[in-house]
Amino acid sequence: MKIRFRILSTITVFSFLFYSCEKNEETFTDEASEMDIIEDIGADQAISGEYIVVFKADESFSGKSAEMKIRSKRITSRYGISGKNIKSTYSKAIQGFTGRNLSQEQVELLRKDPEVAYVEPNYILRADFQKGNPVSSLPATVQNKAATENSVLPNGEFLPWGINRVGRGNGAGRTCWVLDSGIAPHSDLNIDTNQSRSFVGGSWEDEDGHGTHVAGTIAARNNGSGVIGVAYGATVVSVRILDANGSGTVDGMIQGVDYVANNASTGETWNFSVGFRNRFTSRAIDDAFRNLERTTYGAMAAGNSDDDTQFYSPQLLRTGNSWCVGNMTNVDAPAFDSNFGRSVDRWAPGTAVWSTWLNGGFNRISGTSMASPHVAGILLLRGNSTATDGSVSKGGYSAPIATLN
Numbered sequence: 001m002k003i004r005f006r007i008l009s010t011i012t013v014f015s016f017l018f019y020s021c022e023k024n025e026e027t028f029t030d031e032a033s034e035m036d037i038i039e040d041i042g043a044d045q046a047i048s049g050e051y052i053v054v055f056k057a058d059e060s061f062s063g064k065s066a067e068m069k070i071r072s073k074r075i076t077s078r079y080g081i082s083g084k085n086i087k088s089t090y091s092k093a094i095q096g097f098t099g100r101n102l103s104q105e106q107v108e109l110l111r112k113d114p115e116v117a118y119v120e121p122n123y124i125l126r127a128d129f130q131k132g133n134p135v136s137s138l139p140a141t142v143q144n145k146a147a148t149e150n151s152v153l154p155n156g157e158f159l160p161w162g163i164n165r166v167g168r169g170n171g172a173g174r175t176c177w178v179l180d181s182g183i184a185p186h187s188d189l190n191i192d193t194n195q196s197r198s199f200v201g202g203s204w205e206d207e208d209g210h211g212t213h214v215a216g217t218i219a220a221r222n223n224g225s226g227v228i229g230v231a232y233g234a235t236v237v238s239v240r241i242l243d244a245n246g247s248g249t250v251d252g253m254i255q256g257v258d259y260v261a262n263n264a265s266t267g268e269t270w271n272f273s274v275g276f277r278n279r280f281t282s283r284a285i286d287d288a289f290r291n292l293e294r295t296t297y298g299a300m301a302a303g304n305s306d307d308d309t310q311f312y313s314p315q316l317l318r319t320g321n322s323w324c325v326g327n328m329t330n331v332d333a334p335a336f337d338s339n340f341g342r343s344v345d346r347w348a349p350g351t352a353v354w355s356t357w358l359n360g361g362f363n364r365i366s367g368t369s370m371a372s373p374h375v376a377g378i379l380l381l382r383g384n385s386t387a388t389d390g391s392v393s394k395g396g397y398s399a400p401i402a403t404l405n
Helices: 065-077 104-112 161-166 210-219 250-263 283-292 368-382
Strands: 046-055 086-090 096-099 116-128 175-180 235-240 247-249 269-272 297-301 322-328 344-349 353-356 362-365 387-394 397-403
Touching: 046 065, 046 104, 046 250, 046 283, 065 086, 065 096, 086 250, 104 116, 116 250, 116 283, 161 344, 161 368, 161 397, 175 210, 175 250, 175 368, 210 235, 210 353, 210 368, 235 250, 247 250, 250 283, 269 368, 297 368, 322 368, 322 387, 322 397, 344 368, 344 387, 368 397
Parallel strands: 175 235, 175 269, 269 297, 297 322, 322 344, 344 397
Antiparallel strands: 046 096, 046 116, 086 096, 116 247, 353 362, 387 397
Protein backbone atom coordinates (compact mmCIF):
# COMPACT_ATOMS: atom_id res chain seq x y z
CA MET A 1 0.00 0.00 0.00
CA LYS A 2 1.28 3.47 -0.86
CA ILE A 3 1.83 5.86 2.06
CA ARG A 4 2.39 9.62 1.72
CA PHE A 5 2.69 12.39 4.30
CA ARG A 6 2.13 15.98 3.28
CA ILE A 7 3.72 18.73 5.37
CA LEU A 8 3.58 21.72 3.01
CA SER A 9 4.15 22.39 -0.66
CA THR A 10 6.63 24.62 -2.44
CA ILE A 11 6.46 26.04 -5.92
CA THR A 12 9.42 26.70 -8.20
CA VAL A 13 9.98 27.02 -11.96
CA PHE A 14 12.59 25.27 -15.12
CA SER A 15 14.23 24.96 -18.83
CA PHE A 16 13.02 22.49 -21.50
CA LEU A 17 14.99 19.33 -21.60
CA PHE A 18 14.08 15.76 -21.15
CA TYR A 19 15.55 14.42 -17.86
CA SER A 20 16.96 11.00 -17.35
CA CYS A 21 19.85 10.79 -14.90
CA GLU A 22 22.30 13.35 -13.67
CA LYS A 23 26.06 13.79 -13.35
CA ASN A 24 28.56 11.17 -12.32
CA GLU A 25 29.15 11.48 -8.57
CA GLU A 26 32.55 11.16 -6.93
CA THR A 27 31.03 10.92 -3.46
CA PHE A 28 27.86 9.43 -2.06
CA THR A 29 26.49 12.63 -0.61
CA ASP A 30 24.96 15.61 -2.37
CA GLU A 31 25.36 19.27 -1.55
CA ALA A 32 22.80 21.96 -2.26
CA SER A 33 23.31 23.92 -5.48
CA GLU A 34 21.85 27.13 -6.83
CA MET A 35 18.53 26.79 -8.59
CA ASP A 36 18.38 27.15 -12.35
CA ILE A 37 16.00 29.67 -13.86
CA ILE A 38 13.02 27.60 -14.88
CA GLU A 39 10.49 28.15 -17.63
CA ASP A 40 7.66 26.15 -19.09
CA ILE A 41 7.92 24.26 -22.36
CA GLY A 42 6.74 26.50 -25.18
CA ALA A 43 5.24 26.01 -28.61
CA ASP A 44 8.69 26.32 -30.19
CA GLN A 45 9.47 22.75 -29.06
CA ALA A 46 6.50 21.36 -30.98
CA ILE A 47 7.10 19.50 -34.25
CA SER A 48 5.58 21.52 -37.08
CA GLY A 49 2.39 19.97 -38.45
CA GLU A 50 2.40 16.99 -36.06
CA TYR A 51 -0.46 16.41 -33.61
CA ILE A 52 -1.59 13.62 -31.31
CA VAL A 53 -5.30 13.02 -31.85
CA VAL A 54 -7.01 11.11 -29.05
CA PHE A 55 -10.38 9.49 -29.67
CA LYS A 56 -13.17 9.07 -27.18
CA ALA A 57 -12.64 5.60 -25.77
CA ASP A 58 -14.53 2.72 -27.36
CA GLU A 59 -13.89 -0.65 -25.74
CA SER A 60 -14.69 -2.45 -28.99
CA PHE A 61 -11.40 -1.07 -30.39
CA SER A 62 -9.23 -1.68 -27.29
CA GLY A 63 -6.01 -3.47 -28.19
CA LYS A 64 -7.04 -3.89 -31.83
CA SER A 65 -4.31 -2.17 -33.82
CA ALA A 66 -5.66 -3.01 -37.29
CA GLU A 67 -9.13 -1.75 -36.45
CA MET A 68 -7.65 1.44 -34.96
CA LYS A 69 -5.84 2.15 -38.23
CA ILE A 70 -9.12 1.75 -40.11
CA ARG A 71 -10.91 4.04 -37.64
CA SER A 72 -8.15 6.66 -37.96
CA LYS A 73 -8.35 6.64 -41.76
CA ARG A 74 -12.13 6.86 -41.66
CA ILE A 75 -12.06 9.95 -39.45
CA THR A 76 -9.20 11.73 -41.22
CA SER A 77 -10.78 11.17 -44.64
CA ARG A 78 -13.64 13.46 -43.56
CA TYR A 79 -11.23 16.38 -43.65
CA GLY A 80 -9.15 15.56 -46.71
CA ILE A 81 -6.24 14.13 -44.71
CA SER A 82 -4.32 11.46 -46.60
CA GLY A 83 -3.78 8.10 -44.96
CA LYS A 84 -0.05 8.67 -45.60
CA ASN A 85 -0.18 11.43 -43.01
CA ILE A 86 -1.13 9.03 -40.23
CA LYS A 87 2.28 8.62 -38.62
CA SER A 88 1.32 6.11 -35.92
CA THR A 89 -1.76 4.74 -34.16
CA TYR A 90 -2.51 3.71 -30.56
CA SER A 91 -5.12 1.19 -29.50
CA LYS A 92 -4.89 0.48 -25.77
CA ALA A 93 -2.94 2.97 -23.63
CA ILE A 94 -4.93 5.58 -25.51
CA GLN A 95 -6.98 5.28 -28.68
CA GLY A 96 -5.98 7.56 -31.52
CA PHE A 97 -3.15 8.51 -33.85
CA THR A 98 -0.40 11.01 -34.54
CA GLY A 99 -0.85 12.92 -37.77
CA ARG A 100 1.78 14.81 -39.75
CA ASN A 101 1.63 17.62 -42.31
CA LEU A 102 -1.66 18.78 -40.79
CA SER A 103 -2.89 22.30 -41.43
CA GLN A 104 -4.33 24.43 -38.65
CA GLU A 105 -7.72 24.18 -40.33
CA GLN A 106 -7.55 20.36 -40.30
CA VAL A 107 -6.47 20.38 -36.65
CA GLU A 108 -9.44 22.55 -35.68
CA LEU A 109 -11.82 20.30 -37.62
CA LEU A 110 -10.42 17.24 -35.84
CA ARG A 111 -10.86 18.94 -32.47
CA LYS A 112 -14.55 19.43 -33.24
CA ASP A 113 -15.11 15.91 -34.54
CA PRO A 114 -17.67 14.02 -32.40
CA GLU A 115 -15.35 11.00 -32.12
CA VAL A 116 -12.34 13.04 -30.94
CA ALA A 117 -11.71 13.76 -27.24
CA TYR A 118 -8.80 16.18 -27.66
CA VAL A 119 -5.77 17.08 -29.79
CA GLU A 120 -2.24 17.95 -28.60
CA PRO A 121 0.98 18.97 -30.41
CA ASN A 122 3.75 16.40 -30.73
CA TYR A 123 6.95 17.57 -29.00
CA ILE A 124 10.63 16.71 -29.42
CA LEU A 125 12.33 15.48 -26.24
CA ARG A 126 16.04 15.68 -25.47
CA ALA A 127 17.81 13.81 -22.71
CA ASP A 128 19.76 15.81 -20.14
CA PHE A 129 22.39 13.73 -18.41
CA GLN A 130 26.11 13.13 -18.51
CA LYS A 131 27.72 9.90 -19.57
CA GLY A 132 29.90 9.51 -16.49
CA ASN A 133 33.11 7.55 -16.94
CA PRO A 134 32.36 4.04 -18.23
CA VAL A 135 34.83 1.30 -17.29
CA SER A 136 35.36 -2.24 -18.56
CA SER A 137 35.67 -3.69 -15.06
CA LEU A 138 34.34 -2.68 -11.66
CA PRO A 139 36.60 -1.21 -8.96
CA ALA A 140 38.00 -3.45 -6.26
CA THR A 141 36.18 -3.15 -2.94
CA VAL A 142 35.95 -4.88 0.42
CA GLN A 143 33.65 -7.78 1.21
CA ASN A 144 30.66 -7.30 3.50
CA LYS A 145 30.82 -3.54 4.03
CA ALA A 146 27.94 -1.62 5.58
CA ALA A 147 24.70 -1.26 3.63
CA THR A 148 25.66 2.31 2.73
CA GLU A 149 28.80 1.24 0.81
CA ASN A 150 29.66 -0.87 -2.22
CA SER A 151 31.02 -4.31 -1.42
CA VAL A 152 31.78 -7.71 -2.93
CA LEU A 153 29.78 -10.85 -2.23
CA PRO A 154 31.62 -14.11 -1.38
CA ASN A 155 31.02 -15.40 -4.93
CA GLY A 156 32.82 -12.38 -6.40
CA GLU A 157 29.67 -10.43 -7.35
CA PHE A 158 29.92 -6.64 -7.00
CA LEU A 159 27.13 -5.46 -4.66
CA PRO A 160 26.20 -1.81 -5.29
CA TRP A 161 25.28 0.08 -2.13
CA GLY A 162 21.73 0.68 -3.38
CA ILE A 163 21.03 -3.03 -3.89
CA ASN A 164 22.51 -3.70 -0.45
CA ARG A 165 20.26 -1.00 1.05
CA VAL A 166 16.94 -2.12 -0.44
CA GLY A 167 17.56 -5.87 -0.65
CA ARG A 168 17.66 -8.41 -3.46
CA GLY A 169 16.06 -11.69 -4.51
CA ASN A 170 15.91 -14.24 -7.32
CA GLY A 171 13.94 -12.76 -10.21
CA ALA A 172 14.27 -15.73 -12.58
CA GLY A 173 11.06 -16.24 -14.56
CA ARG A 174 9.87 -12.66 -14.04
CA THR A 175 9.83 -9.84 -16.60
CA CYS A 176 10.28 -6.07 -16.52
CA TRP A 177 9.64 -3.79 -19.52
CA VAL A 178 12.19 -0.96 -19.68
CA LEU A 179 10.90 2.19 -21.44
CA ASP A 180 14.15 4.01 -22.09
CA SER A 181 17.05 4.38 -24.55
CA GLY A 182 17.11 0.65 -25.24
CA ILE A 183 19.19 -2.10 -23.63
CA ALA A 184 22.60 -3.15 -24.92
CA PRO A 185 23.59 -6.83 -24.95
CA HIS A 186 25.55 -7.58 -21.78
CA SER A 187 26.74 -10.75 -20.06
CA ASP A 188 24.94 -9.59 -16.90
CA LEU A 189 21.54 -9.16 -18.59
CA ASN A 190 18.85 -11.57 -19.75
CA ILE A 191 17.13 -9.65 -22.58
CA ASP A 192 13.97 -10.86 -24.28
CA THR A 193 15.05 -10.07 -27.83
CA ASN A 194 11.81 -11.35 -29.35
CA GLN A 195 9.60 -8.81 -27.58
CA SER A 196 12.07 -5.89 -27.60
CA ARG A 197 11.13 -3.01 -29.92
CA SER A 198 12.32 0.44 -31.01
CA PHE A 199 10.03 3.44 -31.48
CA VAL A 200 12.78 5.76 -32.66
CA GLY A 201 13.77 3.77 -35.73
CA GLY A 202 16.58 1.24 -36.00
CA SER A 203 17.35 -1.47 -33.50
CA TRP A 204 15.98 -1.86 -29.97
CA GLU A 205 19.60 -2.00 -28.75
CA ASP A 206 20.86 0.85 -26.59
CA GLU A 207 23.37 3.28 -28.12
CA ASP A 208 23.27 5.75 -25.25
CA GLY A 209 23.88 3.67 -22.10
CA HIS A 210 21.10 4.98 -19.89
CA GLY A 211 18.60 2.17 -20.47
CA THR A 212 21.30 -0.47 -20.01
CA HIS A 213 22.20 1.05 -16.65
CA VAL A 214 18.55 1.00 -15.56
CA ALA A 215 18.15 -2.63 -16.67
CA GLY A 216 21.16 -3.73 -14.61
CA THR A 217 19.80 -2.25 -11.40
CA ILE A 218 16.54 -4.09 -11.96
CA ALA A 219 17.81 -7.47 -13.03
CA ALA A 220 21.60 -7.98 -13.39
CA ARG A 221 22.47 -11.64 -12.93
CA ASN A 222 23.97 -13.20 -9.81
CA ASN A 223 26.64 -14.96 -11.86
CA GLY A 224 29.82 -14.36 -9.88
CA SER A 225 30.96 -11.39 -11.94
CA GLY A 226 29.79 -7.89 -12.75
CA VAL A 227 27.00 -6.29 -10.66
CA ILE A 228 23.89 -7.80 -9.12
CA GLY A 229 20.36 -6.43 -9.53
CA VAL A 230 17.42 -6.20 -7.14
CA ALA A 231 15.50 -8.97 -8.96
CA TYR A 232 18.65 -10.69 -10.15
CA GLY A 233 18.28 -12.89 -13.20
CA ALA A 234 14.90 -11.47 -14.24
CA THR A 235 14.16 -10.94 -17.92
CA VAL A 236 14.19 -7.39 -19.26
CA VAL A 237 12.44 -6.17 -22.42
CA SER A 238 13.87 -3.20 -24.29
CA VAL A 239 11.22 -0.64 -25.27
CA ARG A 240 13.37 1.99 -26.95
CA ILE A 241 11.89 5.50 -26.96
CA LEU A 242 15.18 7.49 -27.04
CA ASP A 243 17.80 7.45 -29.80
CA ALA A 244 21.60 7.43 -29.60
CA ASN A 245 21.61 11.14 -28.76
CA GLY A 246 19.00 10.76 -26.02
CA SER A 247 16.27 12.29 -28.19
CA GLY A 248 12.71 11.18 -28.86
CA THR A 249 9.16 12.49 -29.17
CA VAL A 250 5.94 12.42 -27.20
CA ASP A 251 4.55 10.24 -30.00
CA GLY A 252 7.38 7.72 -29.57
CA MET A 253 6.84 7.71 -25.83
CA ILE A 254 3.14 6.94 -26.21
CA GLN A 255 3.87 4.28 -28.85
CA GLY A 256 6.15 2.58 -26.31
CA VAL A 257 3.57 2.78 -23.53
CA ASP A 258 0.89 1.45 -25.89
CA TYR A 259 3.17 -1.45 -26.86
CA VAL A 260 3.69 -2.40 -23.21
CA ALA A 261 -0.04 -2.09 -22.50
CA ASN A 262 -0.79 -4.43 -25.39
CA ASN A 263 1.87 -7.03 -24.60
CA ALA A 264 2.79 -7.11 -20.90
CA SER A 265 1.21 -9.79 -18.74
CA THR A 266 -0.28 -9.49 -15.27
CA GLY A 267 2.48 -9.57 -12.65
CA GLU A 268 5.12 -8.14 -14.96
CA THR A 269 6.43 -4.66 -14.24
CA TRP A 270 7.66 -1.65 -16.20
CA ASN A 271 10.18 1.09 -15.48
CA PHE A 272 10.02 4.62 -16.89
CA SER A 273 13.14 6.61 -16.04
CA VAL A 274 12.49 9.46 -18.45
CA GLY A 275 10.59 12.72 -18.40
CA PHE A 276 10.67 16.44 -19.05
CA ARG A 277 13.38 18.59 -17.52
CA ASN A 278 11.06 21.65 -17.52
CA ARG A 279 7.53 21.96 -16.37
CA PHE A 280 5.27 20.26 -18.86
CA THR A 281 1.97 18.42 -18.59
CA SER A 282 0.23 16.40 -21.25
CA ARG A 283 -3.22 14.89 -21.04
CA ALA A 284 -2.22 12.25 -23.62
CA ILE A 285 0.82 11.13 -21.62
CA ASP A 286 -1.15 11.03 -18.37
CA ASP A 287 -4.02 9.10 -19.93
CA ALA A 288 -1.60 6.61 -21.50
CA PHE A 289 -0.02 5.81 -18.13
CA ARG A 290 -3.39 5.64 -16.37
CA ASN A 291 -4.50 3.02 -18.87
CA LEU A 292 -1.18 1.16 -18.73
CA GLU A 293 -2.08 0.46 -15.11
CA ARG A 294 -4.95 -1.71 -16.30
CA THR A 295 -2.31 -4.16 -17.54
CA THR A 296 0.30 -4.07 -14.80
CA TYR A 297 2.19 -1.87 -12.36
CA GLY A 298 5.57 -0.16 -12.48
CA ALA A 299 7.95 2.56 -11.32
CA MET A 300 8.79 5.97 -12.72
CA ALA A 301 11.53 8.46 -11.90
CA ALA A 302 10.33 11.62 -10.16
CA GLY A 303 12.70 13.90 -12.11
CA ASN A 304 15.84 15.89 -11.43
CA SER A 305 14.64 19.50 -11.50
CA ASP A 306 14.43 20.10 -7.73
CA ASP A 307 10.77 20.91 -8.31
CA ASP A 308 7.30 19.72 -7.38
CA THR A 309 6.08 16.77 -9.46
CA GLN A 310 2.65 18.39 -9.87
CA PHE A 311 4.07 20.28 -12.86
CA TYR A 312 5.28 17.20 -14.80
CA SER A 313 3.61 14.42 -16.78
CA PRO A 314 3.29 11.56 -15.98
CA GLN A 315 5.02 12.08 -12.63
CA LEU A 316 2.06 14.05 -11.27
CA LEU A 317 -0.17 10.96 -11.32
CA ARG A 318 -1.45 9.66 -7.99
CA THR A 319 -2.71 6.23 -8.93
CA GLY A 320 -2.59 2.75 -7.50
CA ASN A 321 -0.18 1.11 -9.93
CA SER A 322 2.36 3.84 -10.79
CA TRP A 323 5.09 4.29 -8.19
CA CYS A 324 6.87 7.65 -8.45
CA VAL A 325 10.38 7.49 -6.95
CA GLY A 326 12.72 10.16 -5.58
CA ASN A 327 16.54 9.94 -5.39
CA MET A 328 18.18 9.58 -1.98
CA THR A 329 21.84 9.43 -0.96
CA ASN A 330 23.51 6.76 1.14
CA VAL A 331 22.74 8.71 4.32
CA ASP A 332 18.98 8.53 3.65
CA ALA A 333 18.89 12.18 2.59
CA PRO A 334 17.20 13.58 -0.53
CA ALA A 335 19.51 14.33 -3.47
CA PHE A 336 19.69 18.10 -3.99
CA ASP A 337 18.23 17.92 -7.50
CA SER A 338 15.57 15.25 -6.94
CA ASN A 339 11.96 16.28 -7.53
CA PHE A 340 9.53 15.95 -4.65
CA GLY A 341 5.80 16.29 -4.07
CA ARG A 342 2.50 14.73 -3.15
CA SER A 343 2.81 12.12 -5.91
CA VAL A 344 6.24 10.81 -4.81
CA ASP A 345 5.41 7.40 -3.35
CA ARG A 346 8.85 6.14 -2.38
CA TRP A 347 12.48 7.18 -2.09
CA ALA A 348 15.29 4.85 -3.16
CA PRO A 349 19.05 4.91 -3.74
CA GLY A 350 19.93 6.96 -6.80
CA THR A 351 23.26 8.63 -6.05
CA ALA A 352 26.58 7.21 -7.31
CA VAL A 353 24.99 3.96 -8.51
CA TRP A 354 27.09 1.35 -10.32
CA SER A 355 25.36 -0.73 -13.00
CA THR A 356 25.73 -2.20 -16.47
CA TRP A 357 26.69 -0.06 -19.49
CA LEU A 358 27.45 -0.25 -23.20
CA ASN A 359 30.05 -2.63 -24.69
CA GLY A 360 29.82 -5.00 -21.74
CA GLY A 361 31.09 -2.33 -19.38
CA PHE A 362 29.89 -0.60 -16.22
CA ASN A 363 29.25 2.96 -15.10
CA ARG A 364 28.47 4.96 -11.96
CA ILE A 365 25.89 7.73 -12.39
CA SER A 366 23.20 9.47 -10.37
CA GLY A 367 19.60 10.64 -10.65
CA THR A 368 16.02 9.61 -10.01
CA SER A 369 16.52 7.43 -13.08
CA MET A 370 18.75 5.28 -10.91
CA ALA A 371 16.33 5.28 -7.97
CA SER A 372 13.28 4.17 -9.94
CA PRO A 373 14.66 0.76 -11.10
CA HIS A 374 15.33 -0.22 -7.48
CA VAL A 375 11.59 0.05 -6.89
CA ALA A 376 10.74 -1.66 -10.20
CA GLY A 377 12.83 -4.63 -9.05
CA ILE A 378 11.11 -4.71 -5.67
CA LEU A 379 7.67 -4.62 -7.32
CA LEU A 380 8.73 -7.47 -9.57
CA LEU A 381 9.53 -9.62 -6.54
CA ARG A 382 6.72 -8.53 -4.19
CA GLY A 383 3.85 -7.67 -6.47
CA ASN A 384 2.32 -4.21 -6.26
CA SER A 385 3.88 -3.30 -2.89
CA THR A 386 7.13 -2.54 -1.11
CA ALA A 387 8.34 -2.87 2.43
CA THR A 388 9.74 0.31 3.99
CA ASP A 389 12.62 1.35 6.23
CA GLY A 390 12.61 4.97 7.31
CA SER A 391 11.50 7.97 5.27
CA VAL A 392 12.85 10.97 3.37
CA SER A 393 11.44 14.50 3.43
CA LYS A 394 11.86 17.28 0.90
CA GLY A 395 9.91 20.35 -0.14
CA GLY A 396 7.37 19.85 2.64
CA TYR A 397 6.54 16.26 1.69
CA SER A 398 7.65 12.97 3.19
CA ALA A 399 7.50 9.41 1.81
CA PRO A 400 8.93 6.05 2.90
CA ILE A 401 12.18 4.51 1.73
CA ALA A 402 11.44 1.41 -0.35
CA THR A 403 12.90 -1.95 0.65
CA LEU A 404 12.27 -5.54 -0.31
CA ASN A 405 11.81 -6.91 3.21
